[in-house]
Amino acid sequence: MITSMTMIEQWMAEDERELEARCARFRVAKLALERSDDDVGVDTDETGSAA
Numbered sequence: 001m002i003t004s005m006t007m008i009e010q011w012m013a014e015d016e017r018e019l020e021a022r023c024a025r026f027r028v029a030k031l032a033l034e035r036s037d038d039d040v041g042v043d044t045d046e047t048g049s050a051a
Contacts, residue, residue, distance in 0.1 A: 005013070
């Protein structure tokens with residue numbers, strides 16, 4: 001770890017890592033929600049009628 005960082009620089013780096021982690025968790029949750037929405041629909045064949 002770099003010891004010459006000021007406290008503010010250290011906080012900024014920690015905040016940036018936390019923001020990146022939150023964004024990653026949000027993307028995972030969004031993908032899971034989209035996938036669950038896709039699974040809820042009824043499977044249909046190419047004509048659009050229920051299988």
